[in-house]
Amino acid sequence: MLTPQIVDDVVSRALAEDAPWGDITSELLIPAEAQVEATLDAREPGVFSGTAVLLATMRLVDPAIRTTMHVADGESFAAGAVLATVSGPARSVLRAERVALNLLQRMSGIATLTARYVALVAHTDARIVDTRKTTPGLRALERQAVRDGGGHNHRFSLSDAVMAKDNHLAVLAAQHDGDVTAALKAVRAQLSHTTHLEVEVDRLDQIEAVLAGGVDTIMLDNFSLDDLRTGVAQVAGRALVEASGGVNLDTVRAIAETGVDVISVGALTHSVRALDLGLDVAFAAASGSPATAGVASAPAATP
Structure with a gap:
């Protein structure tokens, strides 16, 4: 999904935005x-993400x-690690610094938060997935x-799967005299066998239809824990069950323990805190000169 072309496009646009007429x-x-x-230094512990972005920015x-x-x-890495x-050339490294850090800090922040959610449900079969609540232009x-x-990833875009939510169902049912089942069967008849169909419900009495x-x-969507357990039992393996709404680090374990297959978490991308990383000059020199100067930094880790 994260192709070199996508990375180069995002980074090129960010570089053009940051220095449209040079530094x-x-x-x-x-x-x-x-x-x-x-050195790219970790100022707090976390999980790294963004190798392709760092390499592309510098290149x-x-x-x-x-x-x-x-x-x-x-x-995973500890605070103080050299990443x-x-x-x-000094001018080039300084030119690339902020764009690289902006993207790496956000990606590593997302990876770090995701890892916390994944660890909390590791004793269950539930998958933690993202949503389309991403930063425009940075979804990949x-x-x-x-x-x-x-x-794990949910559908990448509106083009990837059919996902009928409450507003879709309200319009769709109106076209079929309120018969949701008939409406969904009509949709299914138009789909290829490879296209996934997902529907959101907010009450237990909607499940059978x-x-x-x-x-x-x-x-x-936004079910209580008791209703999630009841819903999982009612579905009884006839479809995958996704839980959504009210998911955070304090609630995700209990949600996973209801037996759902998937837990979607918008917070992974829409409100994540960037991880604190820094790019610190270890030494500087004139071309061909052995003399060094600058700010001391932690020694580079062994590759």
Whole structure:
């Protein structure tokens, strides 16, 4: 899903936004021949996501920048860990710094939060999945971060699956004299065998009519724990059961223990906190000079 073309497109647009006419600060203050080595440092623990983004940012700014990764996507790290080392022309590294950090901090924040949810339901068969509540233009990156955190992806876009929610059903039922089952059967008849059909319900008494329509997944939206257990028993394996609404770190374990198959969590992407990472200059030198200067940093980790 996260192809090189998508990564290059996102990064290119971010770079153009950040320096549409160049980086006048570095161009005025930093000699063209200056070289630096900088480390990507973790200022708090977390789960890493964004290798492809970091490599693309450095490459698109200047192919002369060399990037060495010391951590893999999906790998946990402690505060103080050195996650990557970049070296090359000082102007170029400084030009790439903020765009790389903005994207890496968000992706790693998503991966870290996702991993917390996944750990809380690990004793069950429930999957943690994301939603379409993503940052416009960054969905592919954010969905990759969810996978790096051990979660799974819901439909990527409106084009990928049929997912009828309350407003859809209200309109659809009106066209079939209130007969939801007939409406869903008509929808199913138009679908290919590879297209998934999911329907949302918000009451237990809606379940049978929806199941009779031939759905693949039924979403129980904002159900109490008792109603989730009852709903799972009522569905009895005739469709996948997804729980949605009211999901947070305090509630997800109990929701998973009701027996649902999928738990969708909008918070993974719509309100996540960026992880605190920094790109710190370890040394700087004029081209060809062994002299070093700059801010001391933690030594690079062994690749």
